[in-house]
Amino acid sequence: MLPAPFEYHAPHTTEETLELLDQLGDEGKVLAGGQSLIPLLKLRFASPAHLVDVNRVPGLDVIEERDGVLRIGALFRHKAAERSTMLASRYPVIAEAAGQVADPIVRNRGTVGGSLAHADPAGDWGSVMLALDAEFVLQSKSGRRSVKARDFFSGPFSTALQPNELLTEIRIPAAQGRTGGAYLKLERKVGDFATVAVAVHLQMDDGKVRSAGIGLTAVGAQNLKAEQAEAALRGRPLDDAAINEAAELAAAAAEPKADQRGSEAYKRNVVRVFTQRGLRRARERARGGA
């Protein structure tokens, strides 16, 4: 690996990190798991003058469900999400997505927060967080703010995150009632970015949909929230008619572009098929099945 020259910083506290980011401004880049940033440095597609490695900052890898909120720290790694039994039972969309992020080597190092901040429209976590209606805590030297996932992504590799801010935490409303979820991903090989993926998070009450979250991967300039499809399900029994209607709405919400992975029509169809299959799988899980 032969990157352009850069200066490396390894702060030991959040305060130190925020101070550095404030000083460095546009010149600084946060290094978490490095699974996207390092390849960009290698290819010299990115050449930041300063790298701020946050791996020594304690407490950023937290996972905790308390007071109606699931908190996930920015340094929580894909592999930890894949292995968490709590996530598998209460938030299956997270667990199922985690096992499909890139490949096992990337999952060992890569972080959920880093992936969200990187905001690749073909990244998996954005859709999961949109389906879960998550919000992100952004901290800077001058304070902290929370931004909803739906307001966070603003285009390919661009977010509400300012150069002097650090994404420290993801906050997800705790699962209530009977919960099911699924993440369906079509990839050309293990380790590939998604051609299309669909995240589904379902909360059922009395056989009716209390809330449904649907996130779409790699079919737009950013991860998309299929809000009309979600709304169409709310308060209804999850029968075939409801599922098909939601799937059509999700497909209509997709804005895919043709590329080497497939045509626009193909990708839109996969969104429809995966939304159907994802809702059925989530329904099974909400009923207590696998």
Next chain:
Amino acid sequence: MAIETPLKGFVGESIKRKEDDRFIRGKGNYVDDITLPGMLHMAILRSPFAHARIRSIDASAAQALPGVVAVVTGELLAQHKLAWMPTLSGDTQAVLATDKVRFQGQEVACVIATDPYVARDALPLIEVDYEVLPAVVDPHKALQPDAPLIRDEKEGQTSNHIYHWEAGDKAKTEEAFAKADRVVTLETFYPRCHPSPVETCGIVADVNPATGHATLYLTSQAPHAHRTLFAIVAGLPEQNIRIISPDIGGGFGNKVPIYPGYVVATAASLLIGKPVKWVEDRSENLISTGFARDFHMKGEMAVRNDGRILGLRVKLLSDNGAFYADAQPSKVRAGLFHIVTGSYDVPAAHVEADGAYTNKAPGGVAYRCSFRVTEASYLIERLVETAAIELGKDPADLRIKNFIQPDQFPYKSATGFEYDSGQYEKALRLALEKVGYEDLRKEQAEKRKKGELMGIGIASFTEVVGAGPGKHYDIAGLRMFDSAELRVHPTGKAILKLGVRSQGQGHETTFAQIVAEELGIPAADVEVQEGDTDNTPYGLGTYASRSTPVGGAATAVVSRKLRDKAKKIAAHLLEASDEDIEFDHGKFFVRGSPSKSKTIQDVAFAAYTNLPDGMEAGLEGVTYYDPPNFTFPFGTYLVVVDIDRGTGQVKVRRMVAVDDCGVRINPMIVEGQIHGGLAEGFGIAFMQLITFDEEGNCLGSNFTDYLLPTSWETPKFETYETVTPSPHHPIGAKGIGESATVGSPAAFVNAVIDAVGHLGIKNIDMPVTSDKIWTALQAAGAAE
């Protein structure tokens, strides 16, 4: 004789690979591991455009960067007559561009610096003024009269046409087609793919300014041939050039050509007087080094309604990129494509091929393939599948009806090959039995009723490997023989030196086993040396599955030469006459009294201590083996797939591979070769494509876009064997390195077509991606 344990490594024993100890411990020694005192580092500036005139190059800012020693341009090379070099197909190729760039990624200038980072930092400081020209990336368009002329520097070159070549009998083929009940046609494109060895290409060039000796550590599959070519290209005296191919991390044909980086690094070392290292990165390897295939094919098969094949007619158009640099024997133009009649008794065949220049990288290497055999095998096996669908016949039955029969060998093919041996029906029937073919066909029929898509694909391939004979086949004039030198030391241990060069094939084990079989010295006691031109005999190298057919034969022959001498020494020791001495796995004994014996170790010691009067001391020899013919490995691959109608995704449920490579020297290594080749065939069939946009930008320049299958998606392989020895090879071996890459793509694609053929879908070109399948299903009204 019963084999004693522990294994001695005789032929047929799956001993562990001797070389793996150092590889799995990270103690291999690759080109990039070489570090010499005072060594400088080179980086290459490449063209961002596919076709552009170079107005000027200003390297002053790069020169001024601290740490930069020199910037080499085409102009500087031209002063030394090194701006252009010959290719392996008799064309010329730019080393560094002087007049124009002709493909994206072409070498324009090189920076030599004190460290590799600085060399890279300097590249964007070189200012090149380009005048962008229209590019052409489609060979059909390249041959149209208004296409931009790519090779305008070549005298007499007025179009982008490179060659026209024919094989077979045109008139006889026309007659066969006139008698046919029907003609089955398939137009298909074998896309550009890339060998992508894990180790990219590189060199450490060390030219000693005082002695003029050049030591080149090189990622080379053919170090001796490369030394000769370096002598010719660079004008260096051949005795002053030493090429060392240290451990090589995969080749697959990619390390057969000589690349511009090698030439510039050598020239730079010569001019500067210090060692220069150049190791390309992954993208450089993918965009500029030897690609494979890129072959447009139209096949027509004349058949009778009963399924008998009467004739075959093929028209080819090869996309050769900007320089015709196919690595192939010099007397052929489309490699050995005329093996296209495959495993079938085709009475008449005719092949016509044309080549075109395009604004794409040059190469045309035989990626794990014996010179375009992969394309030929793919076409005939896809055509047979097409014929089966059109005739409404079972594809296995259709094959059996047309196979060359065992009693027809040696079999003279309609395009001029003489097949050595084969039992094609036996291999096919074994595959059918192992996969449970009849039950699968019943299951398929049931599934079809329910609208589910399942397919069974067959490929019964025949390969042609191990070229010569030398009088018909040469590389750049060098006859395709190969060599082995064997030295047995007084203690009975041996060193075997070879003209070939392993890139992972396991030569250190396999070739030691041939010596073990022929002389009885345990394989563990035979050190195999390769890759250093100063201490190995001349040979043409390792590619096209030629090491075992040619180098392996040389090893057997030289071992037998030594055995003959050893017999004489044994007779002397046993006080018997030469004719009465018998030999069995390392023991010499007097006929009729096996208890009175001498071991090969006794004899080796005597060769230096107690010789018969008048005999020269030592137990050494060298052989240069010119093969009398090719060998023809074959087999049947059988693939079962299920297809998702909603996403077009293919799930390979079963993959049964029956291979016949003649006698297996180390069955475990053979299995390893087959597994690797099947994985590569799977990748080619389903995911790999180096493609270009209209402007000639390469869209497959890294492993995010150019996909290599991993163990995660590669199906489980079920491997079986039949053994039909080659009658002309000293130990009956045929070569196995490439069968699986050659034979498997058609089996995978045939399985997909078998699943959807009844819907009227006749062909989907590789890579058979899920979106292509879904699109075809959608058009046929069968998608979910």
